[in-house]
Amino acid sequence: MxxxxxxxxxxxxxxxxxxxxxxxxxxxxxxxxxxxxxxxxxxxxxxxxxxxxxxxxxxxxxxxxxxxxxxxxxxxxxxxxxxxxxxxxxxxxxxxxxxxxxxxxxxxxxxxxxxxxxxxxxxxxxxxxxxxxxxxxxxxxxxxxxxxxxxxxxxxxxxxxxxxxxxxxxNYDMPKDTKEQSIIQVANAASFIEKNYKFPITLKEIADTACLSERHFTRIFKETYQFTPMQYVIRLRLIYGAELLKNTCQTVTEIALLCGFPDNNYFARKFKNLYQLSPSEYRYKYLNKDF
Incomplete structure (x- = not known):
């Protein structure tokens, strides 16, 4: 090969x-x-x-x-x-x-x-x-x-x-009444996540948009996107949070809420896991052009 x-x-x-x-x-x-x-x-x-x-x-x-x-x-x-x-x-x-x-x-x-x-x-x-x-x-x-x-x-x-x-x-033509329809509806779920990740959403709500069971949907989604659905949601929230830290003067607590994290400590912990910096450290590094 x-x-x-x-x-x-x-x-x-x-x-x-x-x-x-x-x-x-x-x-x-x-x-x-x-x-x-x-x-x-x-x-x-x-x-x-x-x-x-x-x-x-x-x-x-x-x-x-x-x-x-x-x-x-x-x-x-x-x-x-x-x-x-x-x-x-x-x-x-x-x-x-x-x-x-x-x-x-x-x-x-x-x-x-x-x-x-x-x-x-x-x-x-x-x-x-x-x-x-x-x-x-x-x-x-x-x-x-x-x-x-x-x-x-x-x-x-x-x-x-x-x-x-x-x-x-x-111009993409979504299939209708075909054997692939139930699987390709995962695209509906991905679109739903992109539109709603800043709001409280559950795995069941996401899987329902694809008309699949949570287990089946999670398997296909992870194989396609390399993340579970909820990992994907959290990642989008953190990336949005990084943009707000760079481009606004809002507090970390305010940004956490805007990103869909009701718990500021949870936001900070997940943020550090992704960026190896706390939200405050990330903002400081970026503003000082060292990041």
Whole structure:
């Protein structure tokens, strides 16, 4: 099994991004992405996409995401032209990224990659001609900036890529009456968390938005996001708290309440576990530009 790492394509890990147009005829060998996510936009032709032991046909307009540590290959390609965008989600999808409140965002960039790895699952996003033209214009813009590398090219690519991510998230077609529906509804739960983490919420409330039992939901969520649902909630609250410590003059007690922590001591303890500094130490370090 050939293992691909992002550094094979781009050695600048301060900007973990690579874009290319590809053409395949026949078969393209099985490989695995070790440390990056790949967004694929099919531009022409057809191919059989194999993920694990499962196969489905893809053609022009199809959009899908291949997550890290996922084996895949293309077979029987016929005039198959695509655009590959390889990137690290943690770099581009910051914790203040508001599109993370979108169900389509979580479905496309987190849940689908998990499903294609674990189940037979066909992408739900297919661009119509007008939609494809808009997406293609963004791809051309990113490609030109990546090749020419003029002043500010990273910022231009970052801006165009985020525009693409938002557009695709808005156009994602959630499944209805399919065997994947109950699992992909985890995207609803992730969206619910992003919108409500500052308020008191329970695991049952979150699992209910996915129409799954708490146990089943927790397993899928942790495998997809690397955190349990409640760990994810607490992490979002702490990251929001860090932003408030940096950008406001509110007291630590006030910030704890705004972040959804009724207990100031609990907030301080969890904050130190994540940042290795107390909230007051974090604020002092940041204001003195030592952090």
């Amino acid at each position: 050939f293992e691909m790492e992002l550094k094979f394509f781009n050695e600048d890990m301060n900007f973990p991004f690579f874009i290319q147009y590809g053409y395949h005829s026949g078969d393209f060998f099985r490989h695995i992405h070790k440390d990056f996510t790949e967004l694929v936009i099919v531009m022409e032709g057809t191919t059989s996409h194999l993920v694990g032991k499962d196969t489905h046909l893809v053609k022009k307009g199809d959009v899908f995401v291949v997550g890290s540590n996922t084996e895949h290959e293309y077979k029987d390609s016929r005039n198959f032209q695509l655009c590959n965008i390889m990137f690290k989600p943690d770099f581009f999808f910051s914790n203040t990224f508001h599109i993370k409140e979108s169900v389509g965002f979580h479905a496309l960039f987190y849940i689908e990659p998990y499903l294609t790895k674990e189940y037979v699952f066909k992408s739900r996003l297919k661009l119509q001609e007008e939609e494809y033209r808009l997406v293609y214009s963004l791809l051309e813009k990113m490609m030109a900036e990546y090749k020419q590398k003029q002043e500010g090219w990273k910022e231009m690519i970052h801006s165009a890529f985020i525009e693409l991510v938002v557009y695709l998230s808005r």
